[in-house]
Amino acid sequence: MLLTTLPVISVIIAFAAGADYKFPNNFKFGVATASYQIEGGWKDGGKGESIWDYQTHTFPNRILDGSNGDIACDSYNKIDEDIRNLKALKVDFYRFSISWPRLLPSGFANEISEDGVRYYNELIDKLIANGIEPMVTLYHWDVPQSIENLGGWTNRAIVDYFGDYARICFKLFGDRVKTWITINEPYSICEYGYGNVITAPYYNSTGIGSYACGHHVILSHAKAYNIYAFEFRFKQRGRVGITVESSWWEPDSNSKEDRTAAENMMQMYFGWFLHPIIKGDYPPVMRLRVDKKSREQHFPRSRLPRFTIKEIIEIKGTIDFLGLNHYTTFMAKSGTDGPVPSNINDVGAILYQKPEWKQSAREVFRLVPWGLRKLLVWVKKEYRNIEVLITENGYAGKEDETTNDIERIEYYNLYLTEVLKAIHEDKCKITGYTAWSFMDNYEWTDGYTMRFGMYYVDFKDPNRTRTPKKSAFVYQNIVVTKKIDTSLDLHEFLH
Ligand code: BGC
Numbered sequence: 001m002l003l004t005t006l007p008v009i010s011v012i013i014a015f016a017a018g019a020d021y022k023f024p025n026n027f028k029f030g031v032a033t034a035s036y037q038i039e040g041g042w043k044d045g046g047k048g049e050s051i052w053d054y055q056t057h058t059f060p061n062r063i064l065d066g067s068n069g070d071i072a073c074d075s076y077n078k079i080d081e082d083i084r085n086l087k088a089l090k091v092d093f094y095r096f097s098i099s100w101p102r103l104l105p106s107g108f109a110n111e112i113s114e115d116g117v118r119y120y121n122e123l124i125d126k127l128i129a130n131g132i133e134p135m136v137t138l139y140h141w142d143v144p145q146s147i148e149n150l151g152g153w154t155n156r157a158i159v160d161y162f163g164d165y166a167r168i169c170f171k172l173f174g175d176r177v178k179t180w181i182t183i184n185e186p187y188s189i190c191e192y193g194y195g196n197v198i199t200a201p202y203y204n205s206t207g208i209g210s211y212a213c214g215h216h217v218i219l220s221h222a223k224a225y226n227i228y229a230f231e232f233r234f235k236q237r238g239r240v241g242i243t244v245e246s247s248w249w250e251p252d253s254n255s256k257e258d259r260t261a262a263e264n265m266m267q268m269y270f271g272w273f274l275h276p277i278i279k280g281d282y283p284p285v286m287r288l289r290v291d292k293k294s295r296e297q298h299f300p301r302s303r304l305p306r307f308t309i310k311e312i313i314e315i316k317g318t319i320d321f322l323g324l325n326h327y328t329t330f331m332a333k334s335g336t337d338g339p340v341p342s343n344i345n346d347v348g349a350i351l352y353q354k355p356e357w358k359q360s361a362r363e364v365f366r367l368v369p370w371g372l373r374k375l376l377v378w379v380k381k382e383y384r385n386i387e388v389l390i391t392e393n394g395y396a397g398k399e400d401e402t403t404n405d406i407e408r409i410e411y412y413n414l415y416l417t418e419v420l421k422a423i424h425e426d427k428c429k430i431t432g433y434t435a436w437s438f439m440d441n442y443e444w445t446d447g448y449t450m451r452f453g454m455y456y457v458d459f460k461d462p463n464r465t466r467t468p469k470k471s472a473f474v475y476q477n478i479v480v481t482k483k484i485d486t487s488l489d490l491h492e493f494l495h
Contacts, residue, residue, distance in 0.1 A: 019413065021420040023482040027431065028092040028133075029475075031438035031454065032392055034140035034184065035099035036069045038441045041076030045115025048101030050142035051152070052444075055200040062202060065447035072442045073457050074464045076119065083126050085455055085466055086438065090479045093133035095391060095434050096123070097140035097184065098173075100165055107144030109164035117172055124176050135434075136177045137243065138166055138224065140184040141199070141444075148201055153213040154194060159220045166224035170232045178238035181323050181391065182224045185245045186217045186273045191343060199444050207341030208303050211290070215305040218276050218315060225318035242277065243323030243391045246270040248371030248378075249351070252333035261349040262332040264289070266378060268347045278383050280316035281307055290346050297341055321431070322379065325392035328364060329353075329371030360407070361450050362396040369414040376422040376430065387429050390419065394436035397451040408454075408471040413484050420484070435475060439466055 023029075036052045043049075056068030075082055086094050101107060103116040127134045139162070143152055147161055166182065174180075183189070192198035195210030203209045221242050228240045249265035251258040267275070267283040275283040282304060290304040307315065330351040337351070338344035344351070357366035372393070379388060395411035412435065422428040440453035448459050454472040458465045477485055 017417075018421045018425075019417045019484045019486055021424045023420065023478075024423070025482070027423075027433070027482065029479040030091045030093035030095055030133075030135060030432065030434045031086070031089060031475075032095035032434045032436050033075070033438050033441060034097045034137065034142075035102070036072070036140070036142040036442065037437075037444075038073040038075040038096075038439070039099060039102070040069065040071040040074045041102075042068075042070045044076060045102070045119065046105050046113055047099070047116070048105035048107060049145040050099065050101045051145055051148045051200040052142055053101075054145040054148070055202065059202075062197075063445055063447045064449050067442070067447040069442040071464070073439055073466075078464070079119075079123050079126060081466065082438075083130055083132070085468070086127070086132055087130050088468070089438075089454065089472060089476050091132060092479070093135045093179070093432070093434075094127055094438070095135040095137065095181070097137035097142075098169060099142050100139065101142065101144040103168065104144065104165055107146035108161060109168060112168060112172075120173060124173055128176055133179070134173075134177050135179040135181070136169070136173065137181040137184050138162075138169055139182065141189060141193075152194070152201055153189060153216050153220075154203075154205075154209055156216055156219075158216050159223050162220040163223040163227055167227050167231065170228055170236070174228075174232050174236040174238060178236070180228065180238060180240045181243050182221045182240060183217055184243045184323075184391075185325055186214060186221075186242075187245055187269055189217060190214045195343065206339050207343060207346065210343060211304050214272060215307075218273060219307075219311065221277065222311075222315040222318045226314065229318075239320035241319055241321040241323050241389065242273070243325055244270060244273050245325035245327075245392070246375060247327065248329040248368070248375040249332040249349070250329055250371065250374070252331045255334075257334035258332065261334040261347070264347050265330075265332050265349050265351075266382075268343065271382075272343075274322070274383065276307065276312070276315050277319050278316075278386065280312045286346075289348065293341065293346050299341075303341055319386070321387040321389050322383065323391035324375075324379070324388050325436075326372050326375060326390070327393065328366050329357075329368035329374075330364075360396040360411075361398040361401075362446075365396045367411060367414065369418045372415055373418040373422045373426070376419070376428045377426050380426065380428045385427075385429050387431055389432045389434070390430065391434045392436040393433070394452050399449045399451065401451045401456075403456050403467055403469040405469040405471050408469065409474045412471060412475060412478075413486060416478065416484055 060066040190210040190213035194203040194213040195206045249262040251262040271283040291302045294302045335350040395408040437452040439455035440451040440457040443450045455466040
C-alpha cells in the first residue's frame with residue numbers, strides 16, 4: 001500500500017501552482033489513435049497493402065521486436081468495445097485516422113472498398129449515437145504501397161492522388177464528420193521516413209528526399225483543404241486543419257547565437273510546414289540557409305524546392321485550426337551537427353536534453369512540462385493567436401508497464417497544468433486537448449515495446465483484452481470536472 005501512496009503524494013506537491021485554474025466550459029477533451037496502430041485486419045475486406053504492411057512483412061528486422069500491425073489492437077473487429085471504453089472516459093471527441101488502403105485498396109480512386117466504407121460508417125455512426133464527436137485524420141502514415149512504388153511523398157503525383165482520396169472521404173463521411181485533419185506530423189513523415197531510417201519507407205535521404213517529401217505534403221494538404229472549401233464546406237459546414245508536431249527548443253544561453261539557433265529550430269522544423277500554410281512560402285530564414293548551404297555543398301540548385309507564385313497563393317490560408325502534437329523539450333545551442341546534407345545541419349543547431357529531466361520509456365521523451373507552455377506562447381505570437389487544438393500529448397510507458405501508471409498521471413497533470421496557464425495567464429486560444437493514446441498500440445518501429453495508452457492492451461491475449469489504467473480514471477475526472485484534482489484518491493479505483 002505504502003508503495004502506491006507515496007508517488008501520489010509527491011505528485012500533489014509538484015502540481016500546486018497553476019493547477020487550480022479551470023478549463024473553459026467549451027474546452028473539449030478527447031483521445032487519439034491511428035489506423036495502422038490499432039486496426040489490424042490488415043487484409044480483411046480486401047484492404048490494400050500500406051507501406052507499413054509491406055515494410056513489416058518484408059523487413060521485420062527493421063522493427064525492434066520484429067512485430068507488425070497485422071492484428072494490433074484488433075479494432076477492426078472491436079468497434080463496440082472501443083466505443084464502450086471511450087464512453088467510460090466521457091470524452092467529447094475521438095480522434096482516429098482512416099486507412100487510405102482500406103478505403104481505396106488499389107491506392108487510387110478507381111475502386112472504393114465497400115467494406116472500408118462499411119467499417120468507417122459503422123464507427124462514425126456509433127460514435128455519434130454515443131455522443132462522441134468523430135475527429136478524423138485523413139493520413140496518419142499508412143500510404144498505399146502502390147503509391148510508394150512510385151516514390152510516395154517524394155513524387156509530385158501524390159498531390160492529385162491525395163486530393164482524390166480526400167474528396168472521397170469528404171463525400172462519404174462529411175455529412176457527419178465536422179473536424180478534419182489532413183495530415184499527421186509532416187516532419188516525422190518526411191524526416192523520419194524519407195530523410196532518415198526511423199520509420200517507413202526508410203529512404204535515408206536526409207536534406208534532399210525529406211525536403212521533396214515536405215514540399216508535396218504541403219501541396220497535398222492545400223489541395224485537400226481547397227477541395228473541401230470549394231466543393232463541400234457550403235453544405236457540410238465542417239473545418240479542416242493539419243496536425244504539425246514540435247518539441248520546444250530552449251536556448252542554451254542568453255547569447256544571440258543560441259537564441260537564434262533555437263528560433264531557427266522553430267522556423268525550420270515547425271515553420272517549415274506552417275509558414276507556407278499560414279503566412280505563405282517557406283520561412284525566409286529556411287530559404288536563405290538551405291540555399292546558401294546547397295551552394296556551398298556544390299548542388300546546382302537549392303535542395304529546398306520552390307513554390308510558384310500561384311502555389312503560394314493557393315497554399316496560404318488553408319487552415320481553420322492548428323492541430324499541435326507535442327511530447328518533449330530540447331536545449332538548443334548554436335553549432336553544426338548532423339549529416340551533410342540534412343535539416344538539422346541546415347538549421348545550425350546542436351540539441352541536447354538535461355540529464356535531470358525525468359525520463360520515460362522513450363529516451364528522448366523526457367518530462368519538461370514548461371516547454372509546452374513556451375511552445376503555445378510562441379505559436380500565439382508567431383501565428384497571430386491562431387486557434388490551437390492539441391491533437392497529441394502523452395507519456396511513453398515500458399512494455400512491462402501495468403495499470404498502475406502513476407508516471408502517466410503525473411505527466412498529464414503536469415502538462416495540462418501548463419495548458420491551463422497558457423489559457424489563463426498567456427491568453428492563448430486553445431480549444432481542445434487530445435491524449436495520446438486511448439489505448440496501448442503498435443508503436444511503429446518500436447513495435448509493442450512501448451505503451452502510451454490509458455487502456456492496457458494485452459497483446460499476448462488473442463482477445464486483445466483492454467483494461468483501464470489508473471490514468472483513465474484521472475483523465476475521466478478531468479474531462480468531467482474541467483479541473484485537475486491532484487488529491488484524487490486513486491485507491492478507490494484499484495479494484
Ligand atoms: C505519432 C503517433 C505516435 C506517437 C508516440 C506521434 O509522433 O503521431 O503515431 O504513436 O507520436 O510516438
